[in-house]
Amino acid sequence: MDITRRIEDYIGIVDRDEIEYIKELAENVKGARVLHINSTKKGGGVAEILRSVVPLANSLGLKVRWEVISGDREFFEVTKSFHNALQGNKGLKLGGDMIRKYLETNEINAGKIDTDADVIVIHDPQPAALISYKNKGSSKWVWRCHIDLSDPNEQFWSFLRGFVTMYDAAIFSHGVYVPRDLRGIKIYISHPSIDPLTDKNKPLSQTEIERIISKYGIDPEKPLVGQVARFDPWKDHQSVVRVYKALRQKVENLQLVLLGSFADDDPEGERIYKEVLRETEGLSDVYVINEHNDLLVNAIQRSMVFAFQLSIREGFGLTVSEALWKYTPVIGRRAGGIPLQVIDGVTGYLVNNMEEAYERALMLIKKPWLARMLGANGHQHVKRNFLITRDLRDYLRIHIDLVAR
Numbered sequence: 001m002d003i004t005r006r007i008e009d010y011i012g013i014v015d016r017d018e019i020e021y022i023k024e025l026a027e028n029v030k031g032a033r034v035l036h037i038n039s040t041k042k043g044g045g046v047a048e049i050l051r052s053v054v055p056l057a058n059s060l061g062l063k064v065r066w067e068v069i070s071g072d073r074e075f076f077e078v079t080k081s082f083h084n085a086l087q088g089n090k091g092l093k094l095g096g097d098m099i100r101k102y103l104e105t106n107e108i109n110a111g112k113i114d115t116d117a118d119v120i121v122i123h124d125p126q127p128a129a130l131i132s133y134k135n136k137g138s139s140k141w142v143w144r145c146h147i148d149l150s151d152p153n154e155q156f157w158s159f160l161r162g163f164v165t166m167y168d169a170a171i172f173s174h175g176v177y178v179p180r181d182l183r184g185i186k187i188y189i190s191h192p193s194i195d196p197l198t199d200k201n202k203p204l205s206q207t208e209i210e211r212i213i214s215k216y217g218i219d220p221e222k223p224l225v226g227q228v229a230r231f232d233p234w235k236d237h238q239s240v241v242r243v244y245k246a247l248r249q250k251v252e253n254l255q256l257v258l259l260g261s262f263a264d265d266d267p268e269g270e271r272i273y274k275e276v277l278r279e280t281e282g283l284s285d286v287y288v289i290n291e292h293n294d295l296l297v298n299a300i301q302r303s304m305v306f307a308f309q310l311s312i313r314e315g316f317g318l319t320v321s322e323a324l325w326k327y328t329p330v331i332g333r334r335a336g337g338i339p340l341q342v343i344d345g346v347t348g349y350l351v352n353n354m355e356e357a358y359e360r361a362l363m364l365i366k367k368p369w370l371a372r373m374l375g376a377n378g379h380q381h382v383k384r385n386f387l388i389t390r391d392l393r394d395y396l397r398i399h400i401d402l403v404a405r
Contacts, residue, residue, distance in 0.1 A: 005055040005197070007389075013196050014389050022389060025396040026060035028404045034064045035117035039079070039126035041068050042292060043261055044230065045192055045318045046123050046146055052195040052388045053395065062399075065117070069109040069127045077267050078102050082125045082160070085153035087234065087313045094155045107133050115139065118403045121171075128163045140402040143170045146192065147315040148336045149177045169402065173316045174337055188398050191340065192316045193391035194325060194382070200294035201325055204302060212299035218255060218287055220303065223365060226257035227308040228297055228322070231272040231290065234313045235260075236333075241279050243308070243357045244286070251365055255285040257300055261292040302326045305371055306348065306364045310357065311335050321386040324348070324378030329371050331360050341386065347378035 011019055036054065038046050050066050057064045071079075078098045085092040110133035121142045122128055131141050143164050149157070149172070157179065164170060169186035172178050178187055194201055204212075210220040218224060225244065229235040237258055244256040258276055262269035273290050280286045289296070301307060307323040307330045314336030321341050323330050330348035332338040342348040349360040364371045 005052060006059040007056060007392075009197060010387075010389050014383070014387060018389060018393075022393055022396065023060065025393065025400065026057075026062065029396065029399045030061035032062050032119065032399055032403055033117040034062055034119045034121065034399065035115060036064070036066045036121045036123065037069065037113065037127050037130065038066075038123035039069050039071070039076075043266070045316065048195070048198070048200075048318070049192060049388070049391065050123075052198065053392055056388065056392055057395070060396075067113050069105070069113070069130075071105045071109075071126075073267055075101055075105040076126075079126045080266055080268055082156055083147060084233070085156035086125065086160070087148050087315075088151045088153070090153050092153055092156070094159055099159070103129055106130050110134055119399055122167075125160055128160060131166050132163060140168045141166070142398070142402070143167045145170060145172050145177065147177075148174075148313050149179055152179070169398070171398065174340065186401070188394075190391065190394040190398070191337065191386060192318050193386050193388045194318055194321050195388040196325065198294060200297050201322060202298070204295075204298055209299045209302050212295055213303055216287055216289060216296070218257060218300075218303070219253075222253040222255050222285070223251065224255045224257060224300075224304050225306060225308065225361065225365075226255075226259065226287075226300065226304055227310065228259045228301060228319045229309070229311065230266065231260040231262065231269045231276065232266065233268065233272055234311055235272075236310045236312050237272070237276045238279055239310045239354055239357070240308045241276075241283075241286075243310075243354055243361060245283075246354075246358050247361055247365070250362060253285070254365070255287070256280075256283075257287045257289065257304075259287075259289045259291070259297060259300055261290060297322070298326070301328055304328050305368070306331055306361065306374075308357070308361075309333070309338055309342075310351075311338065314338055317341065318386075321382045324375070325382045327372070327375035327379050329364065329374035329378055331357055331364075341381070343377075343381065346374065347381050348374055 054064050054066045078101050106129035110130050119140050123144045171188045227240045301323045309320050309332040316337035320330050330342050332342045334350050344350040351357045
């Protein structure tokens with residue numbers, strides 16, 4: 001974690017007035033003890049956001065800690081089933097053994113983690129049951145949901161709702177994710193964000209970009225498209241490959257990169273990665289890379305003519321904002337938080353099927369000026385709406401609402 005990060009570091013990226021406003025907000029909760037708990041230190045957007053938000057909040061005078069629950073493979077297989085079911089997989093069944101494993105692991109972690117804080121923010125379903133093993137006292141407990149709950153598997157949601165209703169508040173990434181039957185607690189909406197100062201998003205020179213991507217065999221002289229996303233069944237890498245195969249019939253020397261990694265709390269990653277390898281076997285100019293490397297993500301997103309994000313379901317899809325921040329337009333499905341980031345015809349294109357994805361992709365390859373224009377619009381859109389400073393502002397307002405003296 002970058003413990004030296006300060007709010008002043010963002011002067012020049014966002015307006016000085018914004019920095020001063022954040023400092024004023026922080027005065028209202030100076031000294032407040034805040035604890036964040038999630039299920040992984042690396043891999044996925046939650047860990048990335050916390051890596052920046054925690055030191056930033058500390059630099060503003062709050063006392064913020066970040067703890068990670070531990071669990072074995074069986075536990076994370078159970079919670080991945082939760083994730084898939086809550087995002088709409090209606091075929092999954094919640095068995096007694098799954099419930100026992102989930103509760104047992106939460107109880108063990110409750111015994112290990114010191115929850116003495118004014119505000120406790122629990123991220124996603126994995127540690128949601130911790131609250132049932134703790135004496136709340138005067139602490140305010142907040143459940144931060146980063147997934148799409150707009151059409152959940154009712155059996156799983158009914159079980160989880162029993163814990164969520166014990167919280168003082170819940171935060172969702174999008175208004176449409178708030179379950180209609182969740183009542184009796186405060187609800188906040190806060191979009192996730194990217195940090196423009198991390199290795200993944202900081203400026204890179206053209207020389208650095210070419211040096212990094214050349215190591216992986218990618219030719220900086222040939223056009224490149226691709227998708228940066230975890231190897232996860234909801235990201236639909238197969239559709240990206242199908243669109244690429246069609247584009248190759250029209251575009252000479254077109255390269256495809258599929259860059260992803262495994263999160264510590266996602267046991268499905270390896271299986272999906274192997275499926276993608278099989279799907280692309282024998283195709284030249286295709287690069288399937290499984291590596292947690294922020295500079296590589298940065299260089300690839302800056303090298304692409306455009307980025308795909310063809311997820312079927314998406315909690316939010318921060319890789320969209322990452323690409324747009326680098327002036328790279330995005331072709332995305334109308335899923336989750338993607339339409340909040342991709343404004344159709346302005347920062348990229350929203351598509352409903354593979355035919356539309358192919359048509360928009362071909363147009364951007366044939367009209368580089370259009371890709372540049374959409375990318376420039378995208379950069380400004382992210383600057384206004386999806387930077388870590390705005391995320392921090394939201395958190396401060398929520399803390400003020402919950403515990404300000």
